[in-house]
Amino acid sequence: MKRLLPTSTAGSLPKPSWLAEPETLWSPWKLQGDELIDGKQDALRLSLHEQQLAGIDIVSDGEQTRQHFVTTFIEHLDGVDFEKRETVKIRDRYDASVPTVVGAVSRQKPVFVDDARFLREQTRQPIKWALPGPMTMIDTLYDAHYKSREKLAWEFARILNQEARELEAAGVDIIQFDEPAFNVFFDEVNDWGVATLEKAIEGLKCETAVHICYGYGIQANTDWKKTLGSEWRQYEEAFPKLQASSIDMVSLECHNSHVPMDLIELIRGKKVMVGAIDVATHTIESPEEVANTLRQALQFVDADKLYPCTNCGMAPLPRQVARGKLRALSAGTEIVRNELA
Numbered sequence: 001m002k003r004l005l006p007t008s009t010a011g012s013l014p015k016p017s018w019l020a021e022p023e024t025l026w027s028p029w030k031l032q033g034d035e036l037i038d039g040k041q042d043a044l045r046l047s048l049h050e051q052q053l054a055g056i057d058i059v060s061d062g063e064q065t066r067q068h069f070v071t072t073f074i075e076h077l078d079g080v081d082f083e084k085r086e087t088v089k090i091r092d093r094y095d096a097s098v099p100t101v102v103g104a105v106s107r108q109k110p111v112f113v114d115d116a117r118f119l120r121e122q123t124r125q126p127i128k129w130a131l132p133g134p135m136t137m138i139d140t141l142y143d144a145h146y147k148s149r150e151k152l153a154w155e156f157a158r159i160l161n162q163e164a165r166e167l168e169a170a171g172v173d174i175i176q177f178d179e180p181a182f183n184v185f186f187d188e189v190n191d192w193g194v195a196t197l198e199k200a201i202e203g204l205k206c207e208t209a210v211h212i213c214y215g216y217g218i219q220a221n222t223d224w225k226k227t228l229g230s231e232w233r234q235y236e237e238a239f240p241k242l243q244a245s246s247i248d249m250v251s252l253e254c255h256n257s258h259v260p261m262d263l264i265e266l267i268r269g270k271k272v273m274v275g276a277i278d279v280a281t282h283t284i285e286s287p288e289e290v291a292n293t294l295r296q297a298l299q300f301v302d303a304d305k306l307y308p309c310t311n312c313g314m315a316p317l318p319r320q321v322a323r324g325k326l327r328a329l330s331a332g333t334e335i336v337r338n339e340l341a
């Protein structure tokens with residue numbers, strides 16, 4: 001990528017109201033059968049178009065074909081019973097009714113590869129594709145089979161690697177694994193979390209990224225953040241291991257957070273997707289606010305390794321807010337590009 005400070009998003013973008021209920025997580029589809037297939041593809045085209053209009057450099061599908069960033073992937077796997085549900089605490093934070101692992105997990109056929117190929121056909125820009133990370137997957141399930149978080153994580157890592165290799169073959173430039181759980185289960189991250197992530201990217205030649213955030217702007221996350229104090233040092237726990245890992249890029253929450261920017265120093269050498277857009281507020285950042293966050297990050301990451309990004313996905317936001325935030329990200333980045341030129 002020759003462009004300085006290439007912009008991208010963490011992943012999800014709002015869906016059109018004719019496809020799914022707006023501003024809702026796990027929003028049910030409004031279409032069925034072939035109409036749903038067409039509708040998802042049309043929404044993907046729209047989402048791509050909005051990213052392009054906003055001047056985003058590394059584009060994605062906006063997760064238009066998925067109901068949720070974790071569960072949609074799991075739905076396609078054998079060994080998980082979606083009828084058999086249990087209530088678990090996700091990321092030690094909020095209760096959710098989740099499916100149950102009832103047998104050996106496996107992937108009979110590709111999950112997102114056709115969607116990725118469709119996106120690839122629509123643009124020559126670099127494309128990024130998000131998959132859930134192994135630790136975040138196990139945290140969104142009830143396990144009645146392996147009875148071991150680590151064992152199940154290794155199984156998912158193996159499955160994710162199969163999917164990732166096919167996404168790479170479909171022309172995806174960056175494969176990103178979403179691991180918000182890395183900000184919560186520090187002992188597990190260091191014992192086997194980063195190792196399972198490396199298993200998931202084994203053998204890939206495309207670029208690989210891990211996204212670690214403080215979650216969507218939903219109430220449970222906002223309440224949790226209030227308990228974290230004035231300095232959020234969670235990244236400090238996983239960064240040393242990530243710095244030594246084979247992952248190429250790390251996607252972080254920075255803007256409006258209480259994350260001390262100097263923690264980025266701990267992953268020196270990695271490419272850093274700096275979150276310069278807050279997804280927990282409807283207020284649209286000014287370009288100058290975005291530029292300020294990027295300038296602060298530039299103290300700890302070399303300019304050729306800085307990728308301006310959003311803090312997290314924007315699926316729960318109103319469309320016009322997400323659109324405004326994408327434009328602010330581009331405009332703020334342009335200010336800093338000119339300063340660096």
Ligand SMILES: [Zn+2]
Pocket residue numbers: 010180211212213214215216311312313
């Ligand atoms: Zn996130």
